[in-house]
Amino acid sequence: MEEPGAAAPPPGPRSLLPSRQFLCSRKGQLLAAESVLSFIIFICYIASLVTSFFMAPLLEFLLALFLFFAYASKLNEKFKGLYWPLSDFLRCVTAAIIYFAISIAAVSRYNDGASKAAGVFGFVATIVFAIDFYITFNDLVAFLKQGSSESPEERKSEDEVSDSDSD
Numbered sequence: 001m002e003e004p005g006a007a008a009p010p011p012g013p014r015s016l017l018p019s020r021q022f023l024c025s026r027k028g029q030l031l032a033a034e035s036v037l038s039f040i041i042f043i044c045y046i047a048s049l050v051t052s053f054f055m056a057p058l059l060e061f062l063l064a065l066f067l068f069f070a071y072a073s074k075l076n077e078k079f080k081g082l083y084w085p086l087s088d089f090l091r092c093v094t095a096a097i098i099y100f101a102i103s104i105a106a107v108s109r110y111n112d113g114a115s116k117a118a119g120v121f122g123f124v125a126t127i128v129f130a131i132d133f134y135i136t137f138n139d140l141v142a143f144l145k146q147g148s149s150e151s152p153e154e155r156k157s158e159d160e161v162s163d164s165d166s167d
Contacts, residue, residue: 022072030132031068034095037125038064041099041118045106048114053102057118060095060125067091085139092133099126 022028038061045054067088070076076084103122106115 019072026135027071028068030128030135031064031071033128034064034125034132035061035068037121037128041121041125044114044118044121048106048110048118049112050106050110050115050118053106053118056098056102057122060091060099063091063095085136085143089133089136089140092129092136096126096129096133099123099129 023032038057042054042057042061045051045057070084076082099122103119103126106122107119110116
């Protein structure tokens with residue numbers, strides 16, 4: 001016979017770690033890479049002459065870390081009011097654009113090594129964020145196609161019902 005507490009994970013710091021299944025998933029690996037790259041870029045900008053650029057990597061690091069733990073703890077299944085793929089898509093698009101812009105500025109204007117390193121890591125982060133928003137965009141398109149697959153008669157009857165309520 002099994003003990004009742006044998007299946008439950010032990011309490012403590014280990015329960016805060018994401019599951020191995022999520023860490024091995026494509027989304028988990030992308031979010032982990034985004035978090036690590038954003039943190040490295042943040043450290044490089046802090047050590048460089050371009051301290052005015054350090055806020056963008058810090059915000060992206062915190063957002064990527066939040067989404068990493070939100071997806072790992074399945075908050076996206078608990079909070080249905082927020083459409084998670086759309087917010088993730090917007091975060092990835094803005095991050096890719098911002099990283100590309102500040103990386104060009106850091107590499108072309110500043111001569112210190114930390115700025116150059118931050119720029120190079122920024123270009124790598126741009127590619128990672130672009131891959132993530134491409135994959136997320138494909139998920140959004142699949143969702144929108146699934147939502148538009150209902151017949152026109154069903155949509156028409158729903159419109160008639162909503163029009164009669166507004167009188």
